[in-house]
Amino acid sequence: MSVTILMYHMIAIPKNKAEARFCRTPIAFREDMEQIRRAGYQVVSLATVLDGMAGRTTAFPEKAVVITFDDGIACVYENALPVLQEFGYQASVFVVSSRVGGYNDWCEDFGLPRRRMLTAFEIRTLADSGVDIGSHTANHLWLGKAEKTAITNEIRDSKVALEDIVGREVSHFAYPFGSWNPMVKNIVIETGYSGACSTIPGRNQKNTDPYLLRRSEIMGSDALWQFRLKLRLATNDMPPISAIRSLVRPVFEKIGLVSSRSADKEIKDR
Ligand SMILES: [Zn+2]
Structure with missing residues (x-):
């Protein structure tokens, strides 16, 4: 098996230059989804990938791709969900749990404008539409630089809070800023998650660490031909x-x- 996991942040028109990298316009996102279909890829869920890695699924599609969104900004509900539904694609959204119904204020340090975060109602609607809701910590913490107690709280509290909202198990995690170390990874495992997404580029094979899943970041500035290459080569940089x-x-x-x-x-x- 060989799977490309795509990482998106926002599906929206960028409000300033700093945000341009993280904002895929709704038109470009739709073209990406169309390209996935045209190139003959099958969109699968993270759970399917993890099942495949553990040998629980024998029939795994040859050309598989997973769609993920980090942070839980409201534009995923407003602009991505309708397109996902149109194509019948599954996806995972990793939510910063303490900001539900609030704003992405941790982004201000990076010059990113204020954006509305998903509300509990929107998260529930996403989950009821078949979107997998995962955790992205409670406060978008740099886990690799944090103390053990803070790491444990962030990873556990966000799981509990999101499970409370969706009424089902939250079993996937994504490291904010892609920041992790062996202790962080162990706490993710001990907390009961079944897999975690990193920001390390590359394809996922059967022997890939399920707690360090590889992802390819789709940037706002990527042209369609670049998206096509990333889909195929699972790289973050220009091939x-x-x-x-x-x-x-x-x-x-x-x-x-x-x-x-x-x-x-x-x-x-x-
Ligand atoms: Zn993030």
């Missing part, structure tokens, strides 16, 4: 030229702009 070349070469071969590989080989052999 190296060699990777781009290997993707475009078959097209060039088809239209006769370059000779095919076998022809190259024949010439060499002679």
Whole structure:
């Protein structure tokens, strides 16, 4: 198995430059979803991926992708949910539990404008629509820099608070800022989560650590061709030229702009 997990933050028009990286416009998001379908990928849930890793699922789609949203900003409900429903896609939303019904004030330090967070009603509606609600701590803490008590509280309290809202188990976690260390990871495991998303790029294989799932960040500025490459290569940075070349070469071969590989080989052999 090989799964790409996409990481989004906001589906909205950016209000300023600082926010541009984190805001995928609703139009671009819709195009991304269309591209997933056109490229023949199957959208699966995080639970399905974790089941596949644990060997609980034998039939795992060859081209699988998971859609995730970090933070729990209200635009996920307003702008992403209708598109997800239109395509019949599943998704996970990792919510900062102490800000439910409030604002993303921790973002102010980074020059990001104030945004409304999901309300409890919106979170319940998402969950009832089949969206998986996960935890992103209580206060969007840098867990890798925090003390054990604070880490434990953040990871446990957010699980309890969100379970209270959705009325079902919250079993997935995402590390804020991608910040973790072995102690943090152990506390996530001990608290009873079944898996956790990192911000480490790359594809997820059967032997990937389920508490350090790889994700590819989709940025506001990504063009559709960049999204396509990220979907395929699961990278966060622009793929190296060699990777781009290997993707475009078959097209060039088809239209006769370059000779095919076998022809190259024949010439060499002679
Ligand atoms: Zn976050």
